Amino acid sequence: MKYHVKHVTRYVYAAPVSLCHSIAHLKPRSTPQQRCLTANLRISPWPSVAREHRDLFENRVNYFSIQQAHSTLEITATSEIEVQAQQLPPFDVTPAWEQVVEQLRTDNDPECIAARLFLLPSPAISQLKAATDLARESFTPGRPLLAAAEAFTAQIFEQFEYDPSFTTIATPLNLVLQHKRGVCQDFAHLAIAALRGLGIAARYVSGYLETLPPPGQPKLRGADASHAWFALFLPGHGWVDFDPTNRCVVGDQHITTAVGRDYQDVTPVRGVFYGGGAHELTVAVDVDRLTPATIR
């Protein structure tokens, strides 16, 4: 499936900003399931410096700095991506999760070593025993890894309520767990904390999800959002993505932008500015499927 994504991030300041430095994770990376065909970042006002580098996880990181006085900052990322569904073994024949835990711990294959980084606590995800206890409802003894993960994905979907008004960017995980509310970012963090506690390597995926309007209605412009989910490591296979917010295994409607230990490694936009005072943020995302007719 091919998609066109337009992601506009707009900051409006109460007073002029004299200098701004920013880091963006907005250009989609390539993964075994996806190819990024084109990716552009347009920044207004024009940045004095703009550079791209890859981070430790091979994500594309864009640094830019604006040195002219400005009251509005607009970052527009547009990209075309080709996505395939994950090729997965039947879940019931995957190894028991305990066996995976043991293999991950001891195997010195470079892939396993690299995955062990995602067993450790990270800036936004510290150890949380309660989350792991919750996961044990799905991770019953001897259960095949992917079957257990699918059950856990369903469990989060059923036990937690999607509620954008409850959490903020700073809400700690234990509150999410206690009140059983949050958004995709919180659910991904929760699942990762739970899996790491079991000894399963888990990482955060930032990206988009194609949404379709109710039948017969036109799709609203700018109404999509960026999205987040988690992936776990199956030795010998690689990373497998699950979306607890939508109770699904990630297929060809999910577009990956970046992966990391948690949100803080892949924050879409972060920055530091001088002057400006109060400011407001608006984000507009459009994910459009490119049918043969729309492919230029």
Added chain:
Amino acid sequence: MTISNQPTAGFIAPPTLIDDYRPAPGVFDEMRAADGSLRPHWQYLLEALRGLGPGEIDSRRREARRLIRDNGVTYNIQGDPRGMSRPWELDPLPLLIQGQEWAELERGLIQRAELLNLMLVDLYGERELVRRGLIPIELIHGHAGYLLPCHGVEFSGNKPLVLFAADLTRTAEGRWQVIADRTQSPSGAGYALENRIVLSRVLPSLFRDSHVHRLANFYRGVRRAMNRLAPNQEDLARIALMTPGPSHAAHFEHSYLANYLGFLLVQGSDLSVRDGALWLRTLGRLERIDGLLRRVDDVWCDTLELREDSLLGVPGLLAAVRAGNVVVANALGSGVLEHPGLMARLPKLCQHLLGEELLLPQVRTWWCGDAEDCAYVLANLQQLVIRSLDDLYGAGHVFGHALSAAERETLMATIRAQPTRFVAQEDVKPSTAPAYLDSRIAPRPFVLRSFLVGEEDGYAVMPGGLGRLARDPETPIVSNQLGGLGKDTWVLASEPERQETLSIGSDRTVPAQLQDSEVSSRVADNLFWIGRYAERAEGLVRLLRVTILKVSDRFNFTDDQEADCLRSLLRALAHQSQAVIDESQVWLDDPAPELLALTTDSDRLGGLPQTLQALIQAAWSVRERLSNDTWRIVNDIEKRLRRLTRFAPQALGGALDVLDPLITSLVAFSGLTQENMTHNEGWHFLESGRRLERGANLARLMRATLVVVTSEQEENLTIEAVLGVTDSLMTYRRRYQGGTRVGALLDLVLQDETNPRSLAYQVVRLQHLLAQMPQCGLGPQRSQGQKIIMRLLTDLRLAEIDQLASAGANGSRREALEQRLITIEAALASLSNALTAQYFHHEERPHHLIEPRQGITQ
């Protein structure tokens, strides 16, 4: 000092000096071997000391203390009541190390530095060591010192570890061993230098005859290394030393090293990243910085990509480094090498990376993330020191033997639950070295911090280092925080070395133009306030002195006529100290408590102690801009202030005794800033501050004393007092035999442009100073400040003295004078504001952008 030129005969040779010098069994002692014999290379020193005798050694030690105090060598300890100025303490005995032994140690240190440097390059680059499992990934990423955003940054010259320090002690057999690696921003090289300077001055002959290896080349190496690694190779590089600020424990060292190395001393707030490069914000300009020697831990260096809550860094610094436009030493991310668990892997890594055995022994270390290590640790907890990684850089530790059985169980459970978070090390008993304490030489635990710098052709070791002794023989770990003593370390050469210093010009890599003209806004601001506070303090002391004398007189000769004069002086004091006073009789009846409070009460707003404290604080923040002699005076002022508040005089007479010498110090301070500072940009601000404050003081004084019309006799007394405060009595008497007295006074202290104590003189000076300040972007236009001064000076010149001196309509007040003085005070206040707005505009603290939440349509 050799034995031959000392009259040892007739001296009672002090056997007590070392006769009861008994090192503890089982630890190595530097001076006395286990069999009780003295090690031969100490003979010479001991004979020389015997020649000197205890009295002379004590006097040399006092001399060392005095030098340290005069040079302002301090080490701040949080919570120490001595605050910012706890003097560094130095043992008067050097530690002696033979050249041959040193050479061996040097080889081991160089190998270690090279190894650690290669590890750093790999960890932030190819990560082969991690991929192949030579360094467990959990070990590296479990440590807060590994900074993910620094991955992939290319290190200038492939040398991220520019400076390296190792803490060393000796095993019971006498082999040097490493107990800790310092890779973040190793401190202590400045103290080592100061120790050497002091000791070579108090023991000159001994130092000369001992053929000690010199230190200067090490510092030259630091300068060479920074210049070589800095990106700007066509011009000479501009290097800055970044300090967290004057409140940091080792701020003395930061400013000392910056001066010695010829680097600019900067704080994060002085710097800005623009065009992908690093710049110093000076007065209205930006100056490019090519290299940054940081004394700020790396996580705090960039609020954009590293810790967001830092107030010490520069947003965008890492991006500038990544772009190759500035070099930071040590490289951002180098703190990870301080992970104590890495030590357990070093022998293997040394084999892998260098193909050699690790030469230098190190404290035995176990990382609990390794199953075998963990089993050993759990079984031998009692003999070990346990370090937890959750204390950043392994600062926190417990001694296994100090735990109760229950505590031990708890710790073991924690280790089992999170083995990768724990490192255990052998409980090392530091070796001992002779220390001179209480007129005796006694063995004390000793640690040597050794310093290396990465040069083009490899690492160079400072011959010597920073020795530290514990006062208490039972102290397990020697640390500055525990209040240790510094010790100079002498590496003995077989023959004398050529004397070298780091004077500018002896080295081709030194910038041809002096860097001291580059004044940051912060420095200019502080210098301006130093000028103001110094003058304010001096004015206050003078006024206090005259007033106190008046009060004492009045009590001797009860004279109502003096009441008015005294009232004017008290009013002037109130204006000067910005105090709100009740001008009623109460104050006048017994002004002594109020005068004493102004002189000695440190809680009194605008009083003398607060003014002096403000002066000292401003001086501290720009320590590197003041000459050694000037600094000595600052120390003097601080000492007097301490005595003033600690042993506050209870009577006015006592107050005079402290005020007189204080005037001398303050005048010396003014003189030194006038004569010993280059009259560069910075000085213009200091001088402007002084002139502005003196002008304002004069206006306030005149308004308090001359506006109310009194009888001729009283007026005489007041005039005399004003002349006393302004130190113009002699000129007045010489010049004005008769004439209206107030008129003459105004002529002298208001309008005379040649009298350095007159208001007009201050304004003329200010006009001159402002003309020298950088005028950015104004073109031919005059600045706000220049306009204010012009108006002020014209008004002063056009003023009719007769008119000002005569009383207004009702005959009781000189209203024209009052109006004129109020206008002058207001003008000077707006001048201060104009200068602040034009030059001291600190960029406000940066803010962080709101981060978008995922999964929400915003």
